[in-house]
Amino acid sequence: MCGIVGYIGKKQAAPIILDGLAKLEYRGYDSAGMAIYDGEKINIKKSVGRLNVLENLTHGGETMPGVLGIGHTRWATHGAPSDENSHPHFNKDETIAVVHNGIIENYLPLKKKMMDKGYEFRSETDTEVLAHLLDYYYKGNPLEAITKVLHRVEGSYALGIMFAEHPDEIFAVRKDSPLIVGQNDDGCFIASDVPAVLKYTRTVTYVENQEIVRLRDDHMHFYTVDEEEIQKTPVTIDWDANAAEKGGYEHFMLKEMYEQPKTVNDTISPRIKENDIVIEELNMSDEDILAVKKIHIVACGSAYHTGVTAKYVIEGLARIPVEVDVASEFRYRNPILEEGALVVVISQSGETADTLAALRESQARGFKVLGIVNVVGSSIAREADNVMYTWAGPEIAVATTKAYSAQLVALYLLAMKFGKVRGKISDAEFKEMLNDLKCLPDQIELLLGNKERIQRFANRYVGAKDVFFIGRGIDYAISMEGSLKLKEISYIHSEAYAAGELKHGTISLIEEGTLVAAVSTQPALFQKTISNMVEVKARGAFVLAVTCEGNKEIEKAADYVIYIPETNPYFANSLAIIPLQLFGYYVAVGKGCDVDKPRNLAKSVTVE
Ligand code: AGP
Helix, strand or coil: CCEEEEEEECCCHHHHHHHHHHHCHHHCCCEEEEEEECCCCEEEEEEECCHHHHHHHCHHHCCCCCCEEEEEEECCCCCCCCCCCCCCEECCCCCEEEEEEEEECCHHHHHHHHHHCCCCCCCCCCCHHHHHHHHHHCCCCHHHHHHHHHCCCCEEEEEEEEECCCCCCEEEEEEECCCEEEEECCEEEEECCHHHCCCCCCEEEECCCCEEEEECCCCEEEEECCCCEECCCCEECCCCHHHHCCCCCCCHHHHHHHCHHHHHHHHHHHHEECCEECCHHHCCCHHHHHHCCEEEEEECHHHHHHHHHHHHHHHHHHCCCEEEEEHHHHCCCCCCCCCCEEEEEEECCCCCHHHHHHHHHHHHCCCCEEEEECCCCCHHHHHCCEEEECCCCCCCCCCCCHHHHHHHHHHHHHHHHHHHHCCCCCHHHHHHHHHHHHHHHHHHHHHHCCHHHHHHHHHCCCCCCEEEEEECCHHHHHHHHHHHHHHHHHCCEEEEEECCCHHHCHHHHCCCCCEEEEEECCHHHHHHHHHHHHHHHCCCCEEEEEEECCCHHHHHCCCEEEEECCCCHHHCHHHHHHHHHHHHHHHHHHCCCCCCCCCCCCCCCCCC
């Protein structure tokens, strides 16, 4: 996902913009650029490559003097990474510059129209069409030009815009892609996300869809796309500045793994009151809960994996049918949503385009959507009918860990709440489950203490070519996440398989020494999974087992065993995933991979 930073004030803009872009590197990018007004004209420097290329090009911003400017880190969508395709883009006379995060979906017909009017394009990007459209509609009034353009473009955008003829202001515009603005005594800021401005201000305002912000050095004005001025309320960010730094860990990912006990506790505690589960933000009465006939869970990636887990947990505890979809499938398969359906979308960033689209599709059909979201004020959080936040704090590493764990316990709470209201869980069972929930943070802490043992085991597999994760029921969902963690940061091919399905073809891939991680946390399925472990061992596999303390039987079939503490089987994912996160992390570290910013990936996929 691209990163945008803008500044106007008393200080030199370029160093502030470079610093802010550095705080947004986690979003994934392939090029970077800046436009700075030097008192006479707009200077633009941009290049493919990491941010340090731009820093070297501009001597840390020194060669770009000026007190207002916009900057950008680009994650390519239209047009390969290149200097020409980097942002900012500008009009023919270089008197208007624009940076953009999102996709202009109708850029091709617009580009053709502008070329028919004689405009020349330098890049393959969709964004450049904005620069020429602004040029076309600008007659001296920037706001008027901007609103005219916005009425003609379709798609998603967060924009930073500047006009050489108006060197006392910069503009920010938002539709679907995240954008915030902030202010301190030295000036005003635009940013795609909070970490970019935390160093300068904790008071920020979330720009909503179809809003325009005019920023001057000491104040900001907000407008609708119809140029009506509106008032906005800023929020104070209470994140500790270090929360966006590594806090002494080698990688954000390791830091965030070690934050899991806290994020799980922070997500559970506020919702357990006097030995009952209270989820006020659900805004659902007991009658509303009793009226739910089916739950549709929609998400992407790891969030989808928590949804697969939730299917077993909700169906098991509340006896409500649950259907789980990856959002990119849900939005195009014309899903059958019937009266009594509740749609639940899960998203760490709250900006994932497919998940946001699934939310809108459900609402368009008249169904209420519950969002389980981590980023406060994100698009999904604001558009869902109700939001249940996972209080995991900023998650910087591209590979999710603490937000994933927070999503799991949020879903357990939901399942228990629904199960209790619907009379499917006895008071005694409920009380025991609450105790099990409260024990999870300490048990996660205990498993994290195992890291040296896991690291030694992981070091054996830095050269692996194929790794398989197998399990049944919830263990299959755990296997999905274990496999994704390994492949997305170590680039080793891996597959998760329903353990009972392996023999229907894929087992032919098992060779001498192939690592198969067998997840076995469901007592009712212990024997079945042992049989599958024997199957793969007979074909030469090395079997790693992740199972519950006390399941000694498994040692007959496993070559290496990692035990997790006893807990309710429905909560086992929260524990079994810890050694698998550590395994993927240490294999990636052993391979020297860029753990926090894996190749080809972005922290939030805000485009289709
Ligand atoms: C997780 O490790 C991955 N980086 C990715 O699958 C992620 O879970 C997915 O893109 C969904 O993101 P979201 O939770 O922000 O919607």
